[in-house]
């Protein structure tokens with residue numbers, strides 16, 4: 001039985017229960033209702049293959065004791081065709097009520113009120129942490145000498161920083177007003193002597209708050225504790241931007257060393273109190289300047305496990321890290337808040353391949369891996385990873401990998417899903 005809200009057009013599954021959240025963590029029944037957005041373009045091919053992989057893994061792991069009750073909800077072109085809106089209220093109601101959802105890629109509407117559906121979903125549901133695991137699958141071509149050393153989870157703050165959308169176009173009355181105010185502030189401050197913003201500038205504001213930095217860091221540290229990972233690295237440009245990036249670093253340290261004191265030591269404490277050795281079971285909290293992290297994950301990736309970043313740094317870093325293990329084709333992501341989480345592929349709708357049964361479904365499949373991990377269904381997660389790795393090891397892959405792996409067999413999207421299921 002469900003206590004579902006009243007939907008305008010949708011009908012939730014008759015069986016199943018909702019996933020609820022307690023202290024920001026999911027409480028998962030055995031038969032959860034999970035809303036899914038198939039996605040536009042290649043989303044259609046990918047979802048069909050992926051859902052079979054998910055159901056097969058759950059069936060194999062739990063033999064009917066657990067089962068996902070899938071609930072199709074709409075966004076993007078499919079929603080627009082069906083209901084004349086890109087993001088129906090029903091979809092947001094379903095995500096709000098059922099808590100955990102999974103989606104394929106969505107076409108970004110050109111013109112109209114919505115800038116990006118993905119951004120809209122993040123804002124509506126306050127999904128403040130973007131999580132991108134970067135894991136290597138043996139056999140996938142990579143530009144690294146030892147890609148297997150890369151096993152990093154990037155926590156990127158989703159709501160603040162220069163991406164918060166507080167900006168004004170150059171030479172508008174609004175921009176001029178802000179600049180005039182700022183120049184007045186600068187001229188009144190002796191420490192800012194000589195600084196002046198040119199009147200014809202565009203202006204963007206970079207807000208960074210203690211509350212939002214710390215709730216994000218809390219999630220990153222909890223993840224490291226749950227998965228027994230060795231470190232959380234705070235990434236920032238605090239050497240240049242002291243009151244935004246520097247404050248982010250300080251607030252993150254403060255949170256880790258107060259709320260999680262029993263679990264963590266700082267890198268300074270590691271050297272000052274423990275002679276460089278990490279006491280058993282402790283997580284090292286360290287920080288690195290953003291530009292140095294780009295070098296470090298190339299040169300010494302094994303020294304990093306969780307990176308906690310602000311919005312812009314995390315955006316760049318996520319794609320750069322994904323490239324190290326073979327690109328975006330396999331890369332999943334999640335956007336997580338205190339009351340909801342949405343799991344998704346990071347690639348787009350690649351319309352030229354839509355409905356051709358050729359595209360690689362791995363990114364959505366890996367987003368399901370993240371979803372099962374988030375739900376605590378680790379056995380299902382492990383079976384999918386095992387099947388996916390074995391299919392790649394056996395060189396049974398889709399066109400994108402086949403063209404790079406010598407002696408590989410090219411499979412269609414559906415057949416690749418079958419290959420994974422057969423190897424679980």
Ligand code: NAP
Nearest residue numbers: 104105106107108329345346347348349350359360361400
């Ligand atoms: P894209 O859809 O990611 O496709 C770019 C290229 O990446 C494809 O032509 C293909 O390369 C490769 N590719 C992407 N997904 C793949 C997969 N699953 N398997 C194998 N190869 C894959 O990027 P785009 O063409 O810039 O964007 C198209 C639309 O998607 C736009 O409307 C954009 O706004 C939207 N978009 C949505 C999301 C999202 O919903 N999360 C994210 C990004 C973009 P080859 O041709 O070389 O094989």
